[in-house]
Amino acid sequence: MSDDRTANPALTRRGFLGGIARGLLGVGVAGVGVAAAGRVRAKDDLWQIDPFKCIQCGNCRTACVLEDSAVKCVHDFAMCGYCDLCTGFFHPEPNRLETGAENQLCPAGAIIRRFVEEPYFEYHIDELLCTGCGICVKGCTDYGNGSLYLQVRQDRCLNCNQCAIAAQCPSDAFMRVPADRPYVVKHLGRQKEGG
Amino acid sequence: MSSRRRVVLVAMALLAAAVCAADAWAIERFPPPDFYSGHQLPELDQRPLRLPPWMDRVHVAALATGLALSTWFSLRLRSRTAIRWLAVASLVYFGFYLGGCVCPIGSIQNVTLALADADYTLPVSVVFIFALPVVFALLFGRVFCSGVCPLGAIQDLVLIRPLRVPLWLQSVLGLVPFVYLGAAILMAATDSFFIVCRWDPFVGFFRLDGNLPVMILGGVLLIVSTFVGRPYCRFLCPYGALLGLCSRVAWKHVTITPDECVNCRLCEDACPFGAIRPATTEEDA
Numbered sequence: 001m002s003d004d005r006t007a008n009p010a011l012t013r014r015g016f017l018g019g020i021a022r023g024l025l026g027v028g029v030a031g032v033g034v035a036a037a038g039r040v041r042a043k044d045d046l047w048q049i050d051p052f053k054c055i056q057c058g059n060c061r062t063a064c065v066l067e068d069s070a071v072k073c074v075h076d077f078a079m080c081g082y083c084d085l086c087t088g089f090f091h092p093e094p095n096r097l098e099t100g101a102e103n104q105l106c107p108a109g110a111i112i113r114r115f116v117e118e119p120y121f122e123y124h125i126d127e128l129l130c131t132g133c134g135i136c137v138k139g140c141t142d143y144g145n146g147s148l149y150l151q152v153r154q155d156r157c158l159n160c161n162q163c164a165i166a167a168q169c170p171s172d173a174f175m176r177v178p179a180d181r182p183y184v185v186k187h188l189g190r191q192k193e194g195g
Numbered sequence: 196m197s198s199r200r201r202v203v204l205v206a207m208a209l210l211a212a213a214v215c216a217a218d219a220w221a222i223e224r225f226p227p228p229d230f231y232s233g234h235q236l237p238e239l240d241q242r243p244l245r246l247p248p249w250m251d252r253v254h255v256a257a258l259a260t261g262l263a264l265s266t267w268f269s270l271r272l273r274s275r276t277a278i279r280w281l282a283v284a285s286l287v288y289f290g291f292y293l294g295g296c297v298c299p300i301g302s303i304q305n306v307t308l309a310l311a312d313a314d315y316t317l318p319v320s321v322v323f324i325f326a327l328p329v330v331f332a333l334l335f336g337r338v339f340c341s342g343v344c345p346l347g348a349i350q351d352l353v354l355i356r357p358l359r360v361p362l363w364l365q366s367v368l369g370l371v372p373f374v375y376l377g378a379a380i381l382m383a384a385t386d387s388f389f390i391v392c393r394w395d396p397f398v399g400f401f402r403l404d405g406n407l408p409v410m411i412l413g414g415v416l417l418i419v420s421t422f423v424g425r426p427y428c429r430f431l432c433p434y435g436a437l438l439g440l441c442s443r444v445a446w447k448h449v450t451i452t453p454d455e456c457v458n459c460r461l462c463e464d465a466c467p468f469g470a471i472r473p474a475t476t477e478e479d480a
Contacts, residue, residue: 018444019444021443021444022333022444022445022446025333025440025441025444026333029326029329029330029333029441032306032310033322033326035310036306036309036310036317036322037322039309039310039315039316039317040309040316040317040318040319040322041316041317041318041319042318042319043248043318044248044251044318044320044321045318046244065399065402065404065405065406066404067404074239074240075239075240076239077236077237077239078227078236078239079223079227080227081223081224081225081226081227081228082225082227082228083225116230116232116234117230117231117232117234120228120230120234122234122237124237125240127240143224144224144225145223145224145225145227153242154242154243154244154245155242155243155244155245156242156245157245158245158294158296158402159245159296160296160392160398161296161297161298161301161302161304161305161389161392162301162304162388162389162392162393164393164406167388167393176315179244179248180248182241182244183241185239
């Protein structure tokens, strides 16, 4: 296969053009890399809900790729008024202040009401029952202190690259948070979004 | 009735005032009580992460190891069996254990978004997940696709009897990945949608949970995979398109050794992916 027209017999047209193309692609990839390098952070992302943007539309219950949504209601006790007539627990106008199912907002019966002392009651979320529908959150946010709010549970979340709920969220409440700050603690105020 | 309406009106006025005064969230309509019984507030229930935060480094290391092994198996050992076992391991780890995300295919969109959107910053691990297979493809061809990608592996494992796709059809369908790649980049750059991830056909199988239309697409592709080799890789995968471009100019590449080839052309029929084209003679060229 010797070719006396070229000084270097190992250099063929194919090899030469291949080398150029390889070089160009390499430069291109490196260019993208350098451009992206300015926009890099050390920690991985996780999805989380900004409770201050959430409008409790109910998509969190249905849109998650998991059958049992990764979004659950959490209770920030430090914000709670411990009301007897809790607007997150009872229907707006309950027949009586009794814990019968007909008086409760939660369709899954996932809120546990415990008497603390007159006239205060403490409300706990049974996470196994909670579907993340946000009905109680709406009641608490609209008429109460807003101590109930929806959060992505990071032990359940599969951390899809494109969160299926985020794609459907009407209020743009889903955000990517760094892995070392996986939750929004509502009583500590507004968390800075993203990095 | 009218008195109740008045109460509601007053309540709404108060609420509006409160909203204006206190940035909506800081409302304490009912101040937290001082318990005389000394009741302690329960801790806020915060669950730990599903995977520990240092796992991203493990994933990058696993990806690099997989690529190195795939290169060694295909270029040095030239062993299809070894590649297949590597693919099974990748399927178990990247597919069923990790549950799919973030994968190099989807990472195209993260990189695009990072370049297009000033608010989005890219995790370092995603940079490696995107770039490692590209670098390997520039050096050694598509070793990612052959042995490391769990999506390729699951299709390879169900392939029973590959049919030959006519060359013209293969060429036409082979354009789809580039259209898909363009659409994915456009959608990611406008931060509207990560289409590749939402329509990842096999991630539902990896997680044994997922939404119905995507699971159906995955099911159909798996059925087609039994008689057409790797339909997703060849006719849809946008990352495969990107790696294919790199692979064309790869530094070292799996080759048919010209000195040993007797031109029996059996390999053209044997390749389940239609990757070996009829040799062009000097007259054709």
